[in-house]
Amino acid sequence: MGILDIKDVGKRFGGLQALGDVNLSVAENTCHAIIGPNGAGKSTLLNCLIGKLIPDTGSVMFDGQSVLGRSAHEICQMGISRVFQTPEIFSDLTVIENMMIPIFAKRDGSFKLDGISAFMKHKAVLEQAEQMLEDMNMADKRYMNAASMSRGDKRRLEIGMCLSQNPRLLLLDEPTAGMARADTNNTIDLLKQIKDERDITIAIIEHDMHVVFSLADRITVLAQGTPLVEDTPENIKGHPKVKEAYLGEAQH
Amino acid sequence: MFGLDKKDTRLLMVVAIITFCAPILLNPFPTESALAQFNAGYPDLMQRFVIFGIFAIGFNILFGLTGYLSFGHAAFLGVGSYSAVWMFKLLSYNVIPAIIFSVLTAGIFAVVIGYISLRRSGIYFSILTLAFAQMSYSLAYSVLTPITNGETGLQVYGNDPQYLKGDGPDVTHLFGLEMRSTAEINLGAWTFDFSIGYYMCAIIMLISFYLAIRVFRSPFGLMLRAIKANQTRLNYTGISPRPYMLAAFVISGMYAGLAGGLLAAMDPLAGAERMQWTASGEVVLMTILGGVGTLLGPVLGAGFIKYAENIFSKINENILHSWFSFLPDGIEEAIVWIFARFVGEGWHLTLGLMFMLIVIFLPGGLVEGGQRIARLLGSKNKNASDSTSAE
Ligand SMILES: Nc1ncnc2c1ncn2[C@@H]1O[C@H](COP(=O)(O)OP(=O)(O)OP(=O)(O)O)[C@@H](O)[C@H]1O
Ligand SMILES: [Mg+2]
Secondary structure, X not given: OOOEEEEEEEEEEOOEEEEEXXXXXXXXXXXXXXXXXXXXXXXXXXXXXXOOOOOOEEEEEEOOEEOOOOOHHXXXXXXXXXXXXXXXXXXXXXXXXXXXXXXXXXXHXXXXXXXXXXXXXXXXXXXXXXXXXXXXOOHHHOOOEHHHOOHHHHHHXXXXXXXXXXXXXXXXXXXXXXXXXXXXXXXXXXXXXXXXXXXXXXXXXXXXXXXXXXXXXXXXXXXXXXXXXXXXXHHHHOOHHHHHHHHHHHHO | OOOOOHHHHHHHHHHHHHHHHHHHHOOOOOOOOHHHHHOOOOXXXXXXXXXXXXXXXXXXXXXXXXXXOOOOOHHHHHHHHHHHHHHHHHOOOEHHHHHHHHHHHHHHHHHHHHHHHOOXXXXXXXXXXXXXXXXXXXXXXXXXXXXXXXXXXXXXXXXXXXXXXXXXXOOOEEOOEEOOOEEEEEEOOEEEEEEHHHHHHHHHHHHHHHHHHHHHHOHHHHHHHHHHHOHHHHHOOOOOHHHHHHHHHHHHHHHHHHHHHHHHHHOOEEOHHHHOHHHHHHHHHHHHHHOOOOOOHHHHHHHHHHHHHHHHHHOOHHHHHHHHOOOOHXXXXXXXXXXXXXXXXXXXXXXXXXXXXXXXXOOXXXXXXXXXXXXXXXXXXXXXXXXXXXX
């Protein structure tokens, strides 16, 4: 029993079997990578965990509770945060405002009517948001309009927004895609540090093998909607099936 | 001051000063001069400025912050007016119970309409609100006639109970201060009217404006802006947008109810035409014209449209002839003919053209226009104009 247990999850889109009987268990406080060629169903699997999609079959348990049938915000309040493949941030709001919203959400729950106090005067929230920006190396951008940032910066902001909620399970969908090498390395360092310092479980989808092998404790290879193998990074590296299904495919 | 930061306090102060001096500022032309018809400083019109200002301020809390475009807010305006007149009929001509009751009933209506309409977003939300408003409008003319008095409109009659009236005045009043009582002050060629009704509406407008600033700057306001920016992200941040939306909808409905109540307090009449879709559309125009999502925009837009409606619509061909009489006859006829299309009954054409120009060239409305002018003038005091924006 891990903190996240996925059992027999299947999902069809019309005639396409995007996921077929996926079984996956993620142990608490580990980093589990999911790799696989484009269209393997990796994002679809994450969508089934956070209430964005409802699987046709199977069950998804988080910390002993089913997440199926719950709405997105409830699942988030259970402690699951998600970084999307295309950055989802609050465009047209400033970076610091972007960072404060998840901290308010964590502190006040899914709804709290406070229409009188000024949000910038919530010292504790503001300080936490600024600290997080500092950690993400974005302090200088705090008053920038989030929409006008580079894709890499947006993604870093999104990671920061998720981390600021101190989630128990962090889902990352290609967190370093679109980032420069230096930013990628910063992100790896940040995630490593978070992993060491906090009680956090990470599930990461990534095409960049450097990132995968730097972070993952276990790796699942997904191809055409079904897990091919699950093993430690060392064993995955030399696995013939993986070479054939994933690395072979990635080359053309 | 009042829990606002420097910029917002300054904005509030400027608006307060302008509002209090409006009877003077809006009457720049001597009473007997040819330009006197451009004067807007008479109580009836000034009351409309601030009352529709309140309507637009509230509408902007919904539309400006969340981006949800309601096409049925006039329903709350009408509900507010009817409620106020009922208070006059049942209690007395004192405006306080009337105003409170109009805000409350509009709030209750907004809970129901909002709860249902907010099940959809985008165009479907707009259509649902429009449908509700049109339904209210038709009902007011048909089955609800006992409450609304149908086409005649609701008004106070001599045989109404008015249980609390005693020997109070026979016109709307604030604890004896009659709304219509006006001090007329003559200064040389100028005349200025200071009316109780206007100043009461003005103070309520300033309070509404102040509360709107607080909402804009609050965590609640931040969440509303987050809904507009990215509802998906908000969901996956653990926030449930629906109750926030409903709260915003009800607040803006109550603002509309307040405006409706004040309209009735100035003139104790309520008719169903106040709920028509054109009235709903008007507040949308006001907000967009002034600047969606800005603090000052709705007030500017409301003033602008009400000014155009009342001033341009009064200019007729005779007045035009007197302006252009210096031109040779043929040319005068032609010019007057052209201008006449845009004034009098044609004022809608002027408004429509201006609206198009603003939406195309100044998507941020009059507020953006002001900011651009300030920037052109190389004004170092850039903060002043920025303080009107939500960010
Ligand atoms: N909402 C949807 N409706 C229909 N088909 C979908 C939907 N979402 C995904 N698919 C299809 O399901 C398959 C799996 O998609 P998914 O996005 O999960 O792949 P992925 O492994 O994340 O790929 P990538 O590495 O390119 O991100 C693809 O063929 C995709 O076209
Ligand atoms: Mg994907």
